[in-house]
Amino acid sequence: ETWRYAFEEALDEVQGKFAQKFKAEVEANSDNEVQLFPFGTLGESVDIMEQAQSGILQFVDQSPGFTGALIPEAQVFFVPYLLPQDQDQLFSFFRNSKAVKELFPPLYAEQGLELLTMFPEGEVMMTTTEPVRAPADLNEVKFRVMTNPLIVESYQAFGATPTPLPWGQVYGALQTGMIQGQENPAFFIESTKMYEVTDYITRPGHNNFTTAVMANKDFYDALSDEDKQVVQNAIAVAFDYILEYQDGLTEESLAKIREAKPAMTITTLTEEERAPFRETAAAVEQKYLEIGGAQAQAILDQMKADLQAASESAQAEAAAAN
Amino acid sequence: MDDSEYVSGLPGFLGVIDVAIARIEAVLLALGVLLMAANTVANVVGRIAGHTIYFSEELNQALIILITFAGISYAARHGRHIRMSAFFDAMPFRSRKLMMILIAAVTSATMFLLTWYSLAYLLEQAGRGRLLPALRIPQWWIIVWAPLGFFLTGIQYGLTTVKNMLDKDIWLSTSTLEGYDDSAEEEV
Amino acid sequence: MTLAIFGTMTVLLLLGFPMMIPLIAGSLIGFVALFGGFGQLDTMVQQILAGIRPASLIAVPMFIFAADIMTRGQSATRLIDLVMAFVGHFKGGLAIATAGACTMFGAVSGSTQATVVAVGGPLRPRMLKSGYNDSFVLALIVNASDIAFLIPPSIGMIIYGVVSGTSISELFIAGIGPGLLILLLFSIYSHVYARRNGVPVEPKSTWAERGTALRRALWPLGFPVIIIGGIYGGFFSPTEAAAACVLYALFLEMAVFREMSLKQLYATAKSTGLITAVVFILVGAGAAFSYVISFAQIPQQVLAGIGIDQMGQYGVLFTISIAFFVGCMFVDPIVVILILVPIFAPVVADIGLDPVLVGTIITLQVAIGSATPPFGCDIFTAIAVFKRPYSEVVRGTPPFILMLLSVAVALIFFPQIALFLRDMAFAK
Ligand code: NA
Ligand code: NA
Numbered sequence: 001e002t003w004r005y006a007f008e009e010a011l012d013e014v015q016g017k018f019a020q021k022f023k024a025e026v027e028a029n030s031d032n033e034v035q036l037f038p039f040g041t042l043g044e045s046v047d048i049m050e051q052a053q054s055g056i057l058q059f060v061d062q063s064p065g066f067t068g069a070l071i072p073e074a075q076v077f078f079v080p081y082l083l084p085q086d087q088d089q090l091f092s093f094f095r096n097s098k099a100v101k102e103l104f105p106p107l108y109a110e111q112g113l114e115l116l117t118m119f120p121e122g123e124v125m126m127t128t129t130e131p132v133r134a135p136a137d138l139n140e141v142k143f144r145v146m147t148n149p150l151i152v153e154s155y156q157a158f159g160a161t162p163t164p165l166p167w168g169q170v171y172g173a174l175q176t177g178m179i180q181g182q183e184n185p186a187f188f189i190e191s192t193k194m195y196e197v198t199d200y201i202t203r204p205g206h207n208n209f210t211t212a213v214m215a216n217k218d219f220y221d222a223l224s225d226e227d228k229q230v231v232q233n234a235i236a237v238a239f240d241y242i243l244e245y246q247d248g249l250t251e252e253s254l255a256k257i258r259e260a261k262p263a264m265t266i267t268t269l270t271e272e273e274r275a276p277f278r279e280t281a282a283a284v285e286q287k288y289l290e291i292g293g294a295q296a297q298a299i300l301d302q303m304k305a306d307l308q309a310a311s312e313s314a315q316a317e318a319a320a321a322n
Numbered sequence: 323m324d325d326s327e328y329v330s331g332l333p334g335f336l337g338v339i340d341v342a343i344a345r346i347e348a349v350l351l352a353l354g355v356l357l358m359a360a361n362t363v364a365n366v367v368g369r370i371a372g373h374t375i376y377f378s379e380e381l382n383q384a385l386i387i388l389i390t391f392a393g394i395s396y397a398a399r400h401g402r403h404i405r406m407s408a409f410f411d412a413m414p415f416r417s418r419k420l421m422m423i424l425i426a427a428v429t430s431a432t433m434f435l436l437t438w439y440s441l442a443y444l445l446e447q448a449g450r451g452r453l454l455p456a457l458r459i460p461q462w463w464i465i466v467w468a469p470l471g472f473f474l475t476g477i478q479y480g481l482t483t484v485k486n487m488l489d490k491d492i493w494l495s496t497s498t499l500e501g502y503d504d505s506a507e508e509e510v
Numbered sequence: 511m512t513l514a515i516f517g518t519m520t521v522l523l524l525l526g527f528p529m530m531i532p533l534i535a536g537s538l539i540g541f542v543a544l545f546g547g548f549g550q551l552d553t554m555v556q557q558i559l560a561g562i563r564p565a566s567l568i569a570v571p572m573f574i575f576a577a578d579i580m581t582r583g584q585s586a587t588r589l590i591d592l593v594m595a596f597v598g599h600f601k602g603g604l605a606i607a608t609a610g611a612c613t614m615f616g617a618v619s620g621s622t623q624a625t626v627v628a629v630g631g632p633l634r635p636r637m638l639k640s641g642y643n644d645s646f647v648l649a650l651i652v653n654a655s656d657i658a659f660l661i662p663p664s665i666g667m668i669i670y671g672v673v674s675g676t677s678i679s680e681l682f683i684a685g686i687g688p689g690l691l692i693l694l695l696f697s698i699y700s701h702v703y704a705r706r707n708g709v710p711v712e713p714k715s716t717w718a719e720r721g722t723a724l725r726r727a728l729w730p731l732g733f734p735v736i737i738i739g740g741i742y743g744g745f746f747s748p749t750e751a752a753a754a755c756v757l758y759a760l761f762l763e764m765a766v767f768r769e770m771s772l773k774q775l776y777a778t779a780k781s782t783g784l785i786t787a788v789v790f791i792l793v794g795a796g797a798a799f800s801y802v803i804s805f806a807q808i809p810q811q812v813l814a815g816i817g818i819d820q821m822g823q824y825g826v827l828f829t830i831s832i833a834f835f836v837g838c839m840f841v842d843p844i845v846v847i848l849i850l851v852p853i854f855a856p857v858v859a860d861i862g863l864d865p866v867l868v869g870t871i872i873t874l875q876v877a878i879g880s881a882t883p884p885f886g887c888d889i890f891t892a893i894a895v896f897k898r899p900y901s902e903v904v905r906g907t908p909p910f911i912l913m914l915l916s917v918a919v920a921l922i923f924f925p926q927i928a929l930f931l932r933d934m935a936f937a938k
Contacts, residue, residue, distance in 0.1 A: 004805075010673055011852055040669075040848040041804045043560050046452075053450065056550055056805075069453045069461070111450060142369060147455045152376055163374045164456065166565040169747050171678055172663045177744030192672050196679045260677075291458075351783030352776050355575055362572065362753030366746060382568050386790065389571065390562055393787020394530075402788055403528035404893045406884070408901035410526030425527050432534055436555065443552035465559060 006037040006048040007061035008211075013191055014121045014242065014249075015061045015211060021241045022059075022213075025234035030227065034059075053112045055216045063211040064118070065148050071107050072293035076300055078150035079288050080206040081281045084307060085123065086314065090208060091243050093310040094119055099302040107295060108212075114220040116235045119242055121209040122185030122250055127198040129180045131265065135159040135276050144170050144182040153287045154206070157280035174198055185209045186253035195257045195264055203268040204277050331485055331496030340481075340496070343474065344399060350392040358385045377456040384464035391471025398478035401494030415492075422492050422500070426483040433476030440468040511543045512808055516840075523884055529900075533795035533885070540802030554798045561797025561842070562790045565749065566621070566665060571786040572752030573624040574895065576759045577631035578778050583763030583770050585730040586632030588723075592731075594636075595723040598712035602704030604640050605647075606697040608633045609654040613693050615737070616658020621665075622880055623789070623891045624752065625655035634896060641709045648898060649906030652881045652888045653914065654696055659843075659877035660689035663748075666873045669844055673851045674858075676865040683935050684870045684928040688917055691927060695913045729762055788894040793842070793887060800845040809837070809849055818857050826861055827922045830854055830868065831875050838879020839886065846876065870928040871921055878914045881907065 005022065007015040016038055023034035042048050042057070045066045052060035064074035076082070084090050094100065100118045108115040126132055128141065138160040145151040147164040155162035163179050173179045174197035182194060185208075189195055213235065223231065257264055269277075289296050328344050330337035365378035397403050410421060447462040454461050481496045492500040515536045522532040541554050580586040593611075597603030608629065616625045630651035637647045659666050662682035671678035703709075715723070736754050740746040746754060763770040770778075803809065818829055833854075837846040851872070858868055881888045883904045892903050921927055 012675075035807065037804070038848075038852065040845070042801060043557065047556060047560050050447075050450075050556055051553055054446075054550065054553055056545070056553055069455050070450060072453075140372065142374070147376070147379065149455065149458070161369070161372050161374060162376070163369060164376050164379060165747070166379065168564070168566055168665060168668060171668055173744075173747060175663075176742055178747060191675055193678045196677060348780050351787070352779035355571060355779040355783045355786070358568065359572060359575060359753050359756040362568065362750055363757050366750045366754065370745065379565050382565065383563050386562055386568065386571070386786075387559065389783045390787045390790040390794065393784050394791050397784055397788050400784075402784060402894075403530065404788055404792065404890055404900065405526050405528045406523055406900040407526050408899070409524050421525065425525070425531075429528055429531055432531060432538075435538075435551075436534070439548075439551040440555040443555040446552055468555065468559060 001031075002033045002035060003058040004035045004037065004056070005059035005061075006042050006051070006057050007039065008045050008048075008063060008066075009039050009188075010191065011036065011038045014185075014187060014246070017245055018119070018213070018238050018242045019061065021238040022234045025237045026230055029233065030230045032227070032230070052214065052216050055219055057216065058219050059116075059213065059215050060113075061211055061213045063121075063209065065146055065151070067212065068148055068150075070111055072291060073107055073295045073299045074104070074212075075148065075150050075288060075292055076296070076303060077210040078148060078154065078207070079281065079285050079300070080154050081278050082285075082303065082307070083120070083208045083210070084311065085205040085208075086311075087247065088317070089307070089310045089314045090120055092313055093307055094239075094243075096310065096313075097303070097306040099299055099306055103295065103299055103302055108214055109217055112217045113214040114217045116213045116215055116231070117239050118210055118212045119239055120246070121211055122187055122246060122253075123203060123205065124183050124185055124207040124209050125189065126181055126183050126200075126202040126204065127189055127194050128200045128202065129174070129177070129198050131200050131267070132181075132202040132204075133267070133269065133273055135280075138181075141181050142179040144173065144179045149291055150284060150288055153284050154280070157283050158277060170194070171197060186250045186257075190253040190256050195261055199263065199265060201254070201257070201264060201266040203266075205269065205274055206277060206281075329497065331493070332481060340399075344396070347392045347396040347399075347474075351389060351396060354385045354389040354392065358382055358389075361385070377454075380454045380457045380464075387464055388467050391467035394471050395474035395478055398475045398482075399495055399497065401498030401500075418500070419486065419492050422494075423483055423486045426479045426486060430476050430479035430483060433472050433479060437469050437472040437476055440465075440472055444469055511540070511806065512812075514543075515539050515802070520884070529885075529890070530791050530795045533792060533799050537795070537798040537802050540799070540806065544802065544806055554801075557798040557801045558791075558794035561794040561800075567790070567793070569621050569749040569752045570623045570627070570789070570891075571782055572749060572756055573621075573628040574631075574785055575779065575782040576752060576755035577628045578782055579756065579759040579763055579770065579775075580730070580733075581632045581635075582774065582778060583759070584767045585733070585759060585762050588727045589730045589733070590632060590636050592723045592727040594712065595715040595720045599714035600701075601711055602697075602701035602709065603711070604633075604637055605642065605650060605700035605704060608637065608650060609657075609693055609696045609700065612651065612654035613657045613661060613689065614734075616655060617661040617663075621748065622655045622658045622877070622888050624748075625658045626651055626888055626891045627895050629655070630892065631895060640712075642704075643707065643906070644898065645902055645906035646703060647906075648892055648896065648903045649910050650696065650700065652886075652892050652903065653907065653910035654693075655888055656877035656881050656914070657689050657692055659873055659880070660685040660692070660870075662686070664873060666843055666847060666876050667869060669847045670851060670869045670872055673848060674855060674865055674869065676869050680866045680932050680936060681869045681873075684866050684932045685873060687927045687931055688870060688874055688921055691920075692914060692917050695917065696910070699909060699913065729766055732758055732762075785894045789887070789890050792885075792890050796842050796885065796887070797845070800841045803841055804845065804849050809833070810853060813853055818854075823861055823863065824922060826854075826857055826863065827868075827871060830858075831871055831918055831922070834872050834875035835879050835882070838876050839882050839884065841885075842887070843876040843880055846879075847872065864925065864929065866932060867921075867925045867928055871918065874914070874918050874921065878911065878918065882911060883907075 005019055007019050009015040019036050026032055026034050045062055048060050049062050051057045064077045068075040105115045135158050138158050141160045142163045143155050143160040144165045145155055145162045152162045170182055330340035332340050361378055361381050365375045368375045444462050452461045485493045485496050494500050519532040519536040522535055537554055541551055593607045597607050611629045612625050615629050634647050667681040668678055671681050736758055737751050740751045880886050889903055
């Protein structure tokens with residue numbers, strides 16, 4: 001059988017790498033063929049999601065930020081400073097999270113989707129035309145954000161003027177000075193050339209871009225046990241692969257940016273500098289609870305418990321290593 | 323053409339309804355365009371003042387759907403849809419007449435088919451409950467114009483089919499005879 | 511299936527069906543064949559709606575509206591009078607000014623359709639009055655508008671840059687050379703055309719007359735200031751500049767020149783809405799058709815059969831040119847770039863072709879395809895705006911297409927046309 005799998009990025013970006021691995025695993029271990037449809041070839045994010053719900057597509061990768069319009073709870077991934085900056089803790093969270101593995105799947109199922117996995121795509125960084133060390137530096141800065149209420153809220157809390165803008169216009173708008181900043185993971189800043197039209201990359205550590213892979217539920221339920229196993233195994237292999245792939249990806253992307261544009265200033269904020277940004281998180285969390293749907297509180301509590309567990313297990317591992 | 327002067331090609335009560343629908347379509351078209359300009363300008367002013375209208379883009383999306391689907395039936399009514407008529411024009415009268423009946427009938431049927439499926443799409447979207455992220459209203463609210471526009475367009479082409487069967491001339495729409503109007507002065 | 515689809519579309523088109531029908535029929539057949547029945551046609555509706563949704567398209571109705579207000583009032587006439595005062599005595603001067611205006615406008619708006627409307631709308635009546643043939647005028651406007659794709663900012667280049675990982679700044683600079691070369695060719699052709707067809711020239715204006723024209727055009731000269739200054743000054747996106755022009759045009763025609771009544775404003779808005787709808791339903795239907803082509807992976811199948819990896823540099827560049835040219839004749843340019851660029855990427859990398867050169871060639875082909883029959887979106891726009899039959903809009907295009915194609919070929923053999931400026935700017 002031919003399975004179709006669409007995602008929101010280009011073939012050699014993180015979602016595309018995951019999809020390619022998934023395809024290779026499925027095709028090596030079964031007679032099924034997987035066709036890949038990168039960003040834009042079947043429409044935008046919302047379109048491919050609807051097609052997966054309709055069953056035209058069997059698999060789709062959509063980031064919870066976009067899914068928020070459908071499953072409001074998924075916006076939890078936009079609460080700043082919720083996810084840890086430490087890579088080991090982060091990976092441990094995604095491997096073991098009860099919220100991801102038990103609380104989210106029924107919410108996706110209500111929308112006709114089988115949630116297969118969630119994985120991180122990289123630390124979100126600001127690229128701006130002026131240096132940013134403190135919220136005061138964002139004052140009056142028109143900062144391009146995705147059209148999502150929580151990101152808008154976050155950047156308002158940071159002191160910027162959040163400016164929703166279609167992705168296709170961002171490069172030109174940075175070039176002319178219509179906006180002065182935008183945020184994305186390092187690999188995306190590199191691949192979309194955002195560094196060409198900004199001079200500063202700032203790492204406030206406020207978030208890690210998360211994405212989710214799902215299948216059409218009717219399709220998945222109708223699979224033979226054998227094929228279900230093939231899918232689950234391929235997802236597991238691709239998950240391990242993508243975490244390994246990401247280990248170092250951020251530094252590699254930043255190195256490429258430095259090489260292409262030596263004048264680029266890349267700053268990791270210190271814990272002290274992060275503190276005033278971190279203080280705004282509570283307000284955004286409150287907003288999430290307001291608009292995050294019926295399960296918002298349960299999801300947030302579980303996420304925090306999972307993160308606590310991830311932090312403890314990472315510390316235990318570190319202690320064992322010493 | 324001033325809509326107060328629009329004369330329906332339809333007799334009696336049908337004509338009255340036709341004129342009323344034409345008026346509504348025209349108002350929606352004009353209002354849609356004016357609102358779009360106002361919304362876009364307001365967004366600029368807002369941004370410069372430091373308060374971006376974060377739902378501006380979604381409002382424009384809603385308006386462009388409104389304009390497109392109010393417009394396609396308005397265009398059908400006035401015979402303004404783009405077609406390549408070079409070969410058609412070269413045919414003798416009888417063939418053109420038969421061809422126009424076929425064209426209007428097939429176009430009408432296609433429009434009704436799309437009415438059905440856009441209704442299906444609309445209901446599906448309503449069932450999924452997707453919200454527009456910034457406006458936070460159900461997404462299906464802004465697409466109701468699609469089935470409505472296809473339906474009214476289907477009716478226009480259906481009536482054009484009938485008109486061509488009953489009348490001796492060849493009609494592009496119920497009120498427009500074939501052949502482009504060359505006058506640059508003509509307003510639509 | 512491919513043959514059935516293209517066959518049906520061509521026949522319906524030639525028989526004189528409204529152009530949305532061949533496009534819709536093409537995607538209908540595709541959907542029914544791909545999904546074994548009518549079960550998934552709701553996705554076709556989704557794609558029609560998705561096709562008209564992109565925010566950048568909003569610039570089109572806004573520029574239509576602004577141009578319509580200017581043309582009905584005095585702004586357009588005064589601006590053209592100013593141009594004529596300087597070029598009216600030169601054979602083909604008005605045509606060259608039109609081509610130049612298209613290039614300049616394209617440079618800021620980034621949209622070929624908006625350029626057709628905003629420049630063509632006011633200038634076409636004057637060119638007709640000056641004795642140019644309409645099919646020449648229409649072809650000049652449609653094809654000169656394509657230069658908008660090559661002169662930065664270019665949405666096509668941005669998409670290519672993102673998909674292929676190429677520097678967008680370098681692409682922007684590389685587009686300028688070929689863009690100006692095309693403008694030069696069009697200017698020469700306009701001059702020759704005016705000579706051979708005996709288009710009369712106006713007597714050379716005196717400097718006093720030029721001064722008067724300039725004074726009369728002072729208010730309307732605010733338009734280029736708003737568009738160019740507004741966008742490059744970082745105040746507006748191109749779409750917003752269009753809306754700002756609407757506002758300014760209303761101010762001039764209603765408050766300053768007092769040429770327009772509220773009733774006329776209503777009529778103008780309605781007419782803008784109608785033209786928008788007629789074009790956008792085709793954009794939407796075209797998007798649904800693109801979806802079928804993309805979903806069925808037709809380009810992959812076609813290109814897999816021709817052994818592109820054995821072709822060598824020129825073979826690959828020619829194949830790329832032809833693929834994008836043909837693709838854009840039927841399908842939306844952005845979708846063509848998104849689908850085809852990844853297919854060609856491996857062979858481009860293997861041969862070691864300069865991705866900036868490839869991007870420039872692709873952008874040029876996309877531009878040519880958009881103005882080429884049967885389904886060029888610029889052609890639709892011209893038909894809707896100028897109310898001329900399809901055949902008349904395309905009749906004058908062959909010489910222009912020929913000039914564009916010769917630039918395309920020149921670009922393959924003399925890449926410096928594109929890379930010269932880039933190499934200078936980036937010191938490579
Ligand atoms: Na441009
Ligand atoms: Na085309």
